Amino acid sequence: MRRTLYEQTHEDFRSSFRTFVATEIVPHHDRWEHEGRVDREMFLKAGEQGFLCMAVPEQYGGLGENDFRYNAIIGEELQRAGVIGSGMCITLHNDVMLPYLMESTNEEQRKRWLPRMVTGEIMAAISMTEPGAGSDLASLRTSARLDGDDYVINGAKTFVTNGLNANLYVVAVRTNAAEKHKGISLIAVEDPTPGFERGRHLDKIGLRSQDTAELFFDDARVPATNLIGGEGRGFTTLMENLAQERLGLCVSAISACRTALSWTVDYCAQREAFGTRVLDMQNTRFKLAEFAARIDATQVFVDHLITLHNAGELSSVDASKGKLLTTSLQREVVGECLQLHGGYGFMREYPIARAYLDAPIQTIFGGTNEIMREIVGRTLEKEYGRDALDGRSA
Numbered sequence: 001m002r003r004t005l006y007e008q009t010h011e012d013f014r015s016s017f018r019t020f021v022a023t024e025i026v027p028h029h030d031r032w033e034h035e036g037r038v039d040r041e042m043f044l045k046a047g048e049q050g051f052l053c054m055a056v057p058e059q060y061g062g063l064g065e066n067d068f069r070y071n072a073i074i075g076e077e078l079q080r081a082g083v084i085g086s087g088m089c090i091t092l093h094n095d096v097m098l099p100y101l102m103e104s105t106n107e108e109q110r111k112r113w114l115p116r117m118v119t120g121e122i123m124a125a126i127s128m129t130e131p132g133a134g135s136d137l138a139s140l141r142t143s144a145r146l147d148g149d150d151y152v153i154n155g156a157k158t159f160v161t162n163g164l165n166a167n168l169y170v171v172a173v174r175t176n177a178a179e180k181h182k183g184i185s186l187i188a189v190e191d192p193t194p195g196f197e198r199g200r201h202l203d204k205i206g207l208r209s210q211d212t213a214e215l216f217f218d219d220a221r222v223p224a225t226n227l228i229g230g231e232g233r234g235f236t237t238l239m240e241n242l243a244q245e246r247l248g249l250c251v252s253a254i255s256a257c258r259t260a261l262s263w264t265v266d267y268c269a270q271r272e273a274f275g276t277r278v279l280d281m282q283n284t285r286f287k288l289a290e291f292a293a294r295i296d297a298t299q300v301f302v303d304h305l306i307t308l309h310n311a312g313e314l315s316s317v318d319a320s321k322g323k324l325l326t327t328s329l330q331r332e333v334v335g336e337c338l339q340l341h342g343g344y345g346f347m348r349e350y351p352i353a354r355a356y357l358d359a360p361i362q363t364i365f366g367g368t369n370e371i372m373r374e375i376v377g378r379t380l381e382k383e384y385g386r387d388a389l390d391g392r393s394a
Contacts, residue, residue, distance in 0.1 A: 004303075010073060013070055032086050037201075038210075084207070085206070142156065153217040161210060171189050172185075186229060199214030201213055250327075254295065265279065267340070267352075268288070294329060328363060338356045
């Protein structure tokens with residue numbers, strides 16, 4: 001189905017980024033999957049070619065293109081090429097990290113960090129999750145106390161995306177033990193910092209080329225000038241930025257569905273069983289036809305979410321609906337497509353096998369889908385109760 005989201009400038013950007021993926025990521029993806037991290041040089045090349053932090057204003061060295069459609073194209077092309085693990089350092093940098101360092105910082109911080117975010121000299125990472133606190137951010141224990149001109153940080157973080165390759169971490173810390181949500185602040189920790197060290201390189205089942213690590217803080221001294229957004233503002237800032245993060249996951253998930261469907265159509269068109277192509281069997285055609293319809297319908301919803309976001313109108317609830325819908329669909333589509341590959345679907349040499357291993361995390365990070373259901377569920381009476389329906393056209 002023809003999409004109307006993109007203009008010619010976006011398609012020109014897509015062509016350039018597709019070439020970048022083909023030349024700088026695809027040839028190295030298998031090695032990076034084995035090694036568990038990408039070469040930092042690839043990230044620097046992405047900066048050189050204008051694929052990092054496109055929204056940064058020109059005064060800080062960026063393109064000034066505050067248009068999430070460019071971000072969406074990057075996510076789509078990485079899934080199309082089957083290299084999302086190797087490219088996630090880019091999507092995390094652009095979709096998740098940039099808002100913290102562009103919208104919640106002061107002028108001195110923007111001048112210090114944004115130009116190097118654009119070039120790739122800085123690779124950023126968010127550090128929220130702790131060994132004993134995942135979705136329940138209000139229970140985090142990593143502490144930061146002000147000591148003169150420094151914050152002294154103690155604690156541990158885990159599941160940090162870009163954990164090994166990053167050199168700037170936005171860390172959620174507790175600056176007030178007497179408060180729950182209002183006791184959380186965000187502090188940027190730069191590498192190297194005395195008392196800060198990376199822990200284990202975590203061994204994941206999927207997204208293996210995307211480095212994930214633990215972080216440890218033992219009286220790590222960080223300048224007070226690295227506080228982002230003011231003390232006690234951390235939880236609010238995190239919530240404000242989650243809508244864009246979840247939108248990026250929507251884009252990645254629906255693109256993964258479309259790519260898996262494409263691989264499977266091609267495979268079933270070439271594979272024969274009982275004297276006929278697998279694609280000509282009614283069960284196969286019916287399953288794939290249903291997926292094609294559901295993918296197209298969901299794509300329309302995601303494109304609308306992108307339009308709302310560009311207009312500054314994307315709500316946390318709508319982003320949560322999108323994340324719940326698209327990532328659940330991804331797991332279903334990829335699983336059924338693997339089944340249609342038969343025994344070959346179990347072989348890592350086939351991209352559908354890797355996609356199958358990459359898919360489960362989509363319903364977990366960015367807020368688990370159980371949390372998404374809770375967020376949406378809290379609005380049901382207001383949005384769908386009788387009084388609500390009586391007040392508007394159904």
